[in-house]
Amino acid sequence: MSQRVFIFDTTLRDGEQVPGCQLTTEEKIIVAKELERLGVDIIEAGFPISSPGDFRSVVEISKAVSEPTVCALSRAVKGDIDAAGEALKWAKKGRIHTGIGSSDIHIRNKFGSTREKILEQAVAAVKHAKTYVEDVEFYAEDAGRADLAFLSQLTEAVINAGATVVNIPDTTGYCLPDEYGKKIAYIYEHVSNVHQATISIHCHNDLGLATANTLAGVMNGARQVEVTMNGIGERAGNTSLEEVVMALKVRKELGFFTNVDSTRLFPVSNLVAEMMHMPVQANKAIVGRNAFAHSSGIHQDGFLKHSENYEIMNPQDVGVDKSLIVLTARSGRHALKHRLELLGFRYDKPTLDGIYTRFLDMADIRKEVNDKDLMELVR
Ligand code: KIV
Numbered sequence: 052m053s054q055r056v057f058i059f060d061t062t063l064r065d066g067e068q069v070p071g072c073q074l075t076t077e078e079k080i081i082v083a084k085e086l087e088r089l090g091v092d093i094i095e096a097g098f099p100i101s102s103p104g105d106f107r108s109v110v111e112i113s114k115a116v117s118e119p120t121v122c123a124l125s126r127a128v129k130g131d132i133d134a135a136g137e138a139l140k141w142a143k144k145g146r147i148h149t150g151i152g153s154s155d156i157h158i159r160n161k162f163g164s165t166r167e168k169i170l171e172q173a174v175a176a177v178k179h180a181k182t183y184v185e186d187v188e189f190y191a192e193d194a195g196r197a198d199l200a201f202l203s204q205l206t207e208a209v210i211n212a213g214a215t216v217v218n219i220p221d222t223t224g225y226c227l228p229d230e231y232g233k234k235i236a237y238i239y240e241h242v243s244n245v246h247q248a249t250i251s252i253h254c255h256n257d258l259g260l261a262t263a264n265t266l267a268g269v270m271n272g273a274r275q276v277e278v279t280m281n282g283i284g285e286r287a288g289n290t291s292l293e294e295v296v297m298a299l300k301v302r303k304e305l306g307f308f309t310n311v312d313s314t315r316l317f318p319v320s321n322l323v324a325e326m327m328h329m330p331v332q333a334n335k336a337i338v339g340r341n342a343f344a345h346s347s348g349i350h351q352d353g354f355l356k357h358s359e360n361y362e363i364m365n366p367q368d369v370g371v372d373k374s375l376i377v378l379t380a381r382s383g384r385h386a387l388k389h390r391l392e393l394l395g396f397r398y399d400k401p402t403l404d405g406i407y408t409r410f411l412d413m414a415d416i417r418k419e420v421n422d423k424d425l426m427e428l429v430r
Pocket residue numbers: 065190192193218220221222223253255
């Protein structure tokens with residue numbers, strides 16, 4: 052039996068924090084509605100105490116969507132929680148996401164506090180958030196570098212205080228997949244009330260390991276993943292939604308599924324890239340321009356014989372129209388012949404050989420040969 056993994060999208064909170072990515076409330080509503088259509092389970096809509104605009108965005112998104120839970124961020128501070136609770140009043144399903152640093156580095160250098168005081172503050176924050184909503188998520192910031200025994204103690208205490216979800220973030224993108232997976236396994240083994248809550252994964256991509264760490268977390272028991280569209284987020288970004296969704300879908304044998312309609316991934320990726328002024332790199336997994344483009348002769352020949360030779364998913368599964376054969380000086384005769392036939396030109400072998408020689412000369416100069424160039428060539 053496949054198990055459901057809940058998708059918590061933080062494009063509009065952790066993603067929107069990135070310089071240059073700020074959206075107006077109206078733009079956020081457009082993105083939130085697209086995320087709802089995509090099938091995400093939770094939308095983190097903002098951090099209401101941070102500005103009147105963010106407060107308003109959480110209010111308006113709460114009114115605009117009905118299927119996903121709307122989540123508001125707060126620190127473990129009364130005023131923050133009050134603002135989050137107020138902003139969520141219109142949500143059909145509202146969640147407060149409150150938390151505090153859990154690593155000694157954060158406890159000492161950021162809060163000038165002690166483990167004991169952090170524990171008390173965490174419990175008080177969860178109890179206060181519960182006065183506004185039933186669904187309270189606690190984040191143990193910098194859990195990636197936290198002492199495991201303390202992290203387990205903190206997790207147990209916030210679940211006792213009423214947390215429905217406990218987020219174990221690798222805030223600084225420090226963990227390695229095996230290490231992060233073991234951290235989640237340790238929590239499952241050592242926290243006596245762990246099954247009363249959902250354990251959530253929130254990874255940053257500083258070492259390029261966010262997706263790998265997220266999958267390691269899922270394989271060790273976590274059932275919620277915190278992700279952003281195109282992986283946008285602080286510094287090197289967050290785990291990208293499309294990568295986790297497709298990894299779980301393509302590798303079915305892992306035994307997980309999500310509610311995401313994967314055929315909406317490419318259009319939503321484009322929308323977010325456009326609105327947030329954050330272009331997607333060409334070689335980005337799943338949604339990059341080259342994700343379904345084949346350019347070397349060996350790959351093109353193999354792909355034309357059978358797409359499965361070089362593709363592990365259909366482009367249509369992620370909302371991309373079709374795969375591309377890009378004609379460059381690395382392309383072989385097979386790709387050239389294929390493209391010419393699509394344009395309506397069929398040649399015998401000696402003629403094709405002649406065209407191919409001239410094609411290579413052209414490709415060396417123009418780098419990429421398009422249909423217009425080909426027409427010029429055959430003329
Ligand atoms: O990276 C992080 O720890 C966060 C928390 C606020 C959840 O974004």
